[in-house]
Amino acid sequence: MPFTFIPTLYFSEGLAYILVNTVSVILYKKMGISNTWIGLTSYLYLPWVLKMLWAPAVDRFATKRSWVLVMQGLMAALFLCFAFMLSKQTSLNLFFVFSIVLFSLVAFVSATHDIAADGFYMLALDNKQQAFFVGIRSFFYRVSMLFGTGVLVVLAGRLETSHTVSYSWMKVFLIAGGLYGLLALYHRFILPKLATDHASRSADTTIVKKTYFVEVFRSYFAQPGVLPVIFFILFYRFGESLLLKMVSPFLLDGRGVGGLGLTTVQVGWVYGTTGLVCLILGGITGGWLISRFGLKKCLWPLVFSIHLPNLFYIYLSHAFPALPVVYALVAVEQFGYGLGLTAFTVVILYFAKGEYKTSHYAISTGIMALGMMVPGMLSGYLQESLGYFHFFVAATFLTLPGIVSIFFLPKALLAPVAK
Numbered sequence: 001m002p003f004t005f006i007p008t009l010y011f012s013e014g015l016a017y018i019l020v021n022t023v024s025v026i027l028y029k030k031m032g033i034s035n036t037w038i039g040l041t042s043y044l045y046l047p048w049v050l051k052m053l054w055a056p057a058v059d060r061f062a063t064k065r066s067w068v069l070v071m072q073g074l075m076a077a078l079f080l081c082f083a084f085m086l087s088k089q090t091s092l093n094l095f096f097v098f099s100i101v102l103f104s105l106v107a108f109v110s111a112t113h114d115i116a117a118d119g120f121y122m123l124a125l126d127n128k129q130q131a132f133f134v135g136i137r138s139f140f141y142r143v144s145m146l147f148g149t150g151v152l153v154v155l156a157g158r159l160e161t162s163h164t165v166s167y168s169w170m171k172v173f174l175i176a177g178g179l180y181g182l183l184a185l186y187h188r189f190i191l192p193k194l195a196t197d198h199a200s201r202s203a204d205t206t207i208v209k210k211t212y213f214v215e216v217f218r219s220y221f222a223q224p225g226v227l228p229v230i231f232f233i234l235f236y237r238f239g240e241s242l243l244l245k246m247v248s249p250f251l252l253d254g255r256g257v258g259g260l261g262l263t264t265v266q267v268g269w270v271y272g273t274t275g276l277v278c279l280i281l282g283g284i285t286g287g288w289l290i291s292r293f294g295l296k297k298c299l300w301p302l303v304f305s306i307h308l309p310n311l312f313y314i315y316l317s318h319a320f321p322a323l324p325v326v327y328a329l330v331a332v333e334q335f336g337y338g339l340g341l342t343a344f345t346v347v348i349l350y351f352a353k354g355e356y357k358t359s360h361y362a363i364s365t366g367i368m369a370l371g372m373m374v375p376g377m378l379s380g381y382l383q384e385s386l387g388y389f390h391f392f393v394a395a396t397f398l399t400l401p402g403i404v405s406i407f408f409l410p411k412a413l414l415a416p417v418a419k
Contacts, residue, residue: 002125005190006133007140009068012183013117014144016075016110019176020044020103023148025248026156027099030165030264032092035249039380042245044103047111048369055362056216058115064123064358065191067116072184074109078102079177086170095166114365119358123196134345135287142280142338149272152176157264216359225410229351232405233364234371236344239399240337242375243310246383246391247271250317258317258388260326274327275334282338287346289339295346296414303406306340307399309333313392344368350413 021044028038058067082102090098125133152172159168220226251267253259262270282305289298312329315321321329348368352361375398383391 002133003136005187005192006121006137007143008183008186008190009117009120010137010141011144011147012072012075012180012187013110013114014141015148015176015179016106016113017048018145018148019079019152019173020107020110022145022244022248023153023172024099024103025245026149026153026252026264026267027169028096029249029252030156030160030169031095033096035246035380035384037096037380038249039245039383040377041100041103042373042376042379044100044107045369045373045376047104047107048114049366049373051111051115051369052217052359052363052366054112055115055359055366056213056356058112058119058362059216059356059358063193064116064120065193068113068120068191069184069188071109071113071116072180072187075106075113076177076180076184078106078109079173079180082106083170083173083177086166086173089166115358115362118361118365120191120194122352122357122361123194124192134342134349135284135291138283138287138338138342138345139280142276142283146273146276146280148176150268150276151273153272154265154268157266157268160264216356217363219354219356220360220363223351223353225413228405228408228410229347229364229413230367232402232409233348233367235401235405236371237306237341237368238371238375238402239310239395239397240306240402241372242379242382242398243313243392243395244372245376245379246388247313249383250313250388253388255320260316260320262323262326266323270323270327270330275330278331279334279338282335282340283342284338286339286342290342290346294414295343295350296411299343299406299414302340302343303403304340305336306343307396307403309336310392310396310399314389314396317389317392347409347413 021042024041024044025038028041058064082099085095085098085102121133121137152175155175156168156172159171223229248267248271250259251262251271252264254261286298286302289302309329309332312333316326316329348361348364351364352358354360379391382394386394
């Protein structure tokens, strides 16, 4: 029964990711870290970039189910450690160092969890089910984002009105740790034990083991059309990735430095709640459209839906409109983002084939993370050099490589033969 585990599996996959890569930005901004340093924390994408290197180990040792359970338990422990760290009075420099270490560990564990969870998904569902459930899994992945950037951020903002920033956010990570403990316990009893979910480990020699790893990468890069697909993965979200890291600082910064001057609670509602609800609806709509009409017919409308709404941030940074207008524009932008991201997900799912499909999907998502990490690391420096208005102009212009990449995708990938 996929409905019993796909929602919670992808909720657990998304929550750690959003806490490390998005909620951390709000925390750092509230703690007084500069935009340049916040941008550089995009290196936390690195485990999702490099996970392709240890994805074969997840294929080879133990079951995907076992990996999922162990990684969720580790994330519970790490978030509880983060809450303990926030409960202590430390200097800003020590806080930054300790938090980066803990976020790095969470990122590594979460990336490993993603490999196992995505592999379990592909083993448990056939191709038709995968296409159908891509919208469902995206929905609950986004629900985790809604919970992280909406519920938890609003909670922190409410607590900030009567407590210190560190105490308020300590409560947030205490909740995150407890939740991962509950998810690990739930999945211990709910995740099915699949006949196809088994370790490929055998009594091979070291040379054969090395050959196995080499074969995983060789088979991926030997696929027809691999270079255009890699270009697509790297650049489809390039402009969006540049913009993404600076949206929360833009919403929080005062008018004097070009921001909108919103409170933590308002950011939680505007971007983390209203925006994410629309993103979720966009993801569900995108999944339904692709399953109904096929990727080939839907691709271009979905591509433009993710890129054109970036123009809204240029307007917001120029006109500084009233809060209801901010709500509306962010909502439309996030709906379009959800539509366009579904198309991206389906492309890389279709590109993962054969015996090593788990590892192939991990390689693709690793390349995707690289395409997000590099612009993210540059975003803070560029924003502080250009100001918010010109930064958003540059980010919008840099969506063009992603649009161009569509022309070079293999035609067979857009209309795959059902297996």
